[in-house]
Amino acid sequence: MKQHNTPPPHPHSTSHTPPPHPLLKYSSSQSPQILLFTHSSSHTPLWQLDLLVTMGKINGCLKCVFVLLNAVFGIFGVSMIIGLVKAPPQLSRQMGPGSWAGMWVFSVGMLLVSILGQTAERTEKTALLKGFAGLMGAIMIIMMILGIVMASYRNQLKNITPDSMRPMMADDKVQEVLVNVQGQFQCCGIMSYEDWGNRIPLSCECLEDNVCTDRPGHLEGPAKIYSRPCFPIVSDLLVPALTVSMGVFFGFAVTAHFCLGASLLMIGQVRHHDGGHG
Template structure:
């Protein structure tokens, strides 16, 4: 079995333990995001399901790769370390490929979401799925309309209604052109700012995860490459350095003197 520098092996093992912890943290963040953004059974927020699946997958893959690297270093298994190195190269490229465009698109995210949601107005004339989503948002988030209660025109649903006696300061009285109820108390808060907050939160988490994993992948590439290099070059014969004759110091002149015959 090839001998790898004990200090390098220890550093690489600690790195993989930390790498596995990062994978667990990513899974925990995905779970937390799923709980915090749990609206309409998981379909209330734009791109929520895809983002959560990506986080779960990245966290699980990170933990598997970390275990592979730790095993390869402990057993000094070159095949496992080569697979680990290839995964690090691919992973760093993928994380940078995902992170850089996400950072570039982040300032435009609010405008894009607003355009998409304004295209759904008026809500009372939207499709059944859109109405169902809006009702669920209003029930869960205690808000009314995406940008205003006027998004429902004259058909404000019951999920917008607010009891001013129980929720003081969160209700407003609006003129409602109904025959039986000319005025209605609805939530002051609108839904779009809340949705935007959660979408930006999920986006920030994914950007942070992408660049953190890219940095860790670069470190993993360097460490695994060093270990593979040591394993490959360990059995090479040691080359003894000899000083060329041209640089050899000649003997002192007094060594050339000798006693003449007869003395």
């Protein structure tokens, strides 16, 4: 019976696992998620510097969702700033300095919020993420309040009756505003020309036959006056504007809510990566 003799091992062969590539080495002092690339002078001269590649602490999908949500604030802020820059000068005069300054503060604030969120996401710093989360909570509450206020104004505007509006004519400021509105929208009075009493102002004078009516003989003022009242015209403009504003505020409240949730998840992942600290 033949015996098969096993050939002796090659003198240069080894029984252990081959060493890792000379350009790649795991550092024992680093986290398993960190790869440390090294080189020596005996290898290719293209490797001039040590490269340190660190995997992120936050899930990539969560980061993408956070960036998309945060971009809403940045896009809206930039769009508003461009609109304010290109707005005609008379718009700022009509709105007043306080309202105009408020629009600028709101626009720049939205842009700064977006920048803060992007910085927190890129740096993965717990302090920045906490600050952004707190800011999102405040924005969510403020936007909800503003949305409710817009909804309340819209409902009040829809429920206004002539009897509730006529007492406002005793206010000089209301009369001053109404005079400007009458010339701009070609209307007379809040609910009718009778709101002016016995004397109809010159701003009710009508020069176009299709929107004119004769002034009653027992009243003083222009012979031809606008036949349309101002309130229905203004209401048709204000109700859609309030509806859009309400939708914008509630939309930002929902966006801030999701940004807050994403921020809290990111904070949890950073803490877990750092061993529960921070």
